[in-house]
Amino acid sequence: MSMVIITINGKEFSAKTGEMVVDVARKNGIYIPTLCNMEGVIPQGSCRICTCLIDGRTMAACTTPVSHRMNVETNNAELEKIRTTIVELLFAEGNHYCPTCERSGNCDLQALAYRFNVLVSQFKQIFPTRNVDAKNPKILIDHNRCIQCKRCIRRMGGSGKPAWFSFKDRGHKVKVNIDHELTADFTDEMAQKAMDTCPVGAILKKEKGFDVPIGRRKYDTEPIGTEIEKEGAKL
Amino acid sequence: MSKPVVATTSLAGCFGCHMSLLDIDERILDLIELVEFNKSPIDDIKTFTKECDIGIIEGGCCNSENVHVLKEFRKHCKTLVVIGECGRTGGLPAMRNNNASITECLEEAYLNCVSVQANDEKIIPNDDELPMILDRVYPCNEVVKIDYFLPGCAPRADLIWNALVALVTGDEMNLPYEVVKYD
Numbered sequence A: 001m002s003m004v005i006i007t008i009n010g011k012e013f014s015a016k017t018g019e020m021v022v023d024v025a026r027k028n029g030i031y032i033p034t035l036c037n038m039e040g041v042i043p044q045g046s047c048r049i050c051t052c053l054i055d056g057r058t059m060a061a062c063t064t065p066v067s068h069r070m071n072v073e074t075n076n077a078e079l080e081k082i083r084t085t086i087v088e089l090l091f092a093e094g095n096h097y098c099p100t101c102e103r104s105g106n107c108d109l110q111a112l113a114y115r116f117n118v119l120v121s122q123f124k125q126i127f128p129t130r131n132v133d134a135k136n137p138k139i140l141i142d143h144n145r146c147i148q149c150k151r152c153i154r155r156m157g158g159s160g161k162p163a164w165f166s167f168k169d170r171g172h173k174v175k176v177n178i179d180h181e182l183t184a185d186f187t188d189e190m191a192q193k194a195m196d197t198c199p200v201g202a203i204l205k206k207e208k209g210f211d212v213p214i215g216r217r218k219y220d221t222e223p224i225g226t227e228i229e230k231e232g233a234k235l
Numbered sequence B: 001m002s003k004p005v006v007a008t009t010s011l012a013g014c015f016g017c018h019m020s021l022l023d024i025d026e027r028i029l030d031l032i033e034l035v036e037f038n039k040s041p042i043d044d045i046k047t048f049t050k051e052c053d054i055g056i057i058e059g060g061c062c063n064s065e066n067v068h069v070l071k072e073f074r075k076h077c078k079t080l081v082v083i084g085e086c087g088r089t090g091g092l093p094a095m096r097n098n099n100a101s102i103t104e105c106l107e108e109a110y111l112n113c114v115s116v117q118a119n120d121e122k123i124i125p126n127d128d129e130l131p132m133i134l135d136r137v138y139p140c141n142e143v144v145k146i147d148y149f150l151p152g153c154a155p156r157a158d159l160i161w162n163a164l165v166a167l168v169t170g171d172e173m174n175l176p177y178e179v180v181k182y183d
């Protein structure tokens, strides 16, 4: 595999051809906010939170492979505005009652809103009518909180095997569908993996919740991305 | 110079935000030095007796009375600050917005709920004196212009304190990461 040199925020780094910008940045301690992207899962570039200025153009860093002498700017006022707007749109588009949500404090969408210091959304909430699917013995799907990132579909089930999760319908009606037959014998581990795959509180493991007290949850004291940035400070 | 005048109200909220305001502990003594309270459940002044500098709103609008009070606040206060999730987003009362009609809500509250015990005549209150319930719950900024929002359910006492002091003194608002939360 050949190596290339790329510049991120004015500093040069070497990377393998084929690697995505977001992964190279992470390895080098530079945090690019992501939501639909997950390490080890084939990227799809749908949420656009990771939008960076790449060779002068706004591109999704999770689906842009590095190339020799590429120049990446990960953050500036305009990019932060784009990202904040996406977060605000996602809040307006679903039904996010954070105080009632088992995922609150550990939720990536909420954490991004905290990181961008969103005190109120500039968009009017839609309050769409959505339901909760609790038929599976181990997990429940709360469509009110689903951001259609497809992480569950891409990560759970696996190649060759029939899909456990899939999309149903189109456009603004699109929703995640769980195959109840195939997932009837879900183990606790599978349920946990499904919950951990979802960046928000749309997939929850049953019979457990609110087990970490306020103040000790993942994003209570430090913004999302701090871990990566701390690694970067050590390099 | 006279002290800045503050008014507060709880609309479609649970009074949790007001509890959080009291949660500033002994700083309440400093607060009384800093500001004068007008219409507020804290001092039980029921109607505006003067124009105010800062209006603090808890809760969104779920009925006609909430809308009326909120508009009064906009009229009498120079700066309006919404505290809490209900005023900011509709909050828990807005859970009826996406999956229940008013009829369903009223029937659940007065007829069908397991805790309904003494309503043999199956009465749903409908007196002229009662405010009309709205078609859905509205966040405050869908009704009047709001100047500042302080999230939280309830907002951390330190967040309210920091913001209030900044507004009164004109200093920059210091909102540390740990105190700006949606729950």
Ligand code: SF4
Residues within 6 Å of the ligand: A095, A096, A097, A098, A099, A101, A102, A103, A104, A105, A107, A108, A109, A110, A145, A200, A201, A202
């Ligand atoms: S999924 Fe996240 S943003 Fe949505 S209600 Fe839960 S904690 Fe809030």
Ligand code: SF4
Residues within 6 Å of the ligand: A145, A146, A147, A148, A149, A150, A151, A152, A153, A176, A197, A198, A199, A200, A202, A203
């Ligand atoms: S259920 Fe979760 S992981 Fe699946 S698409 Fe919705 S938000 Fe993404």
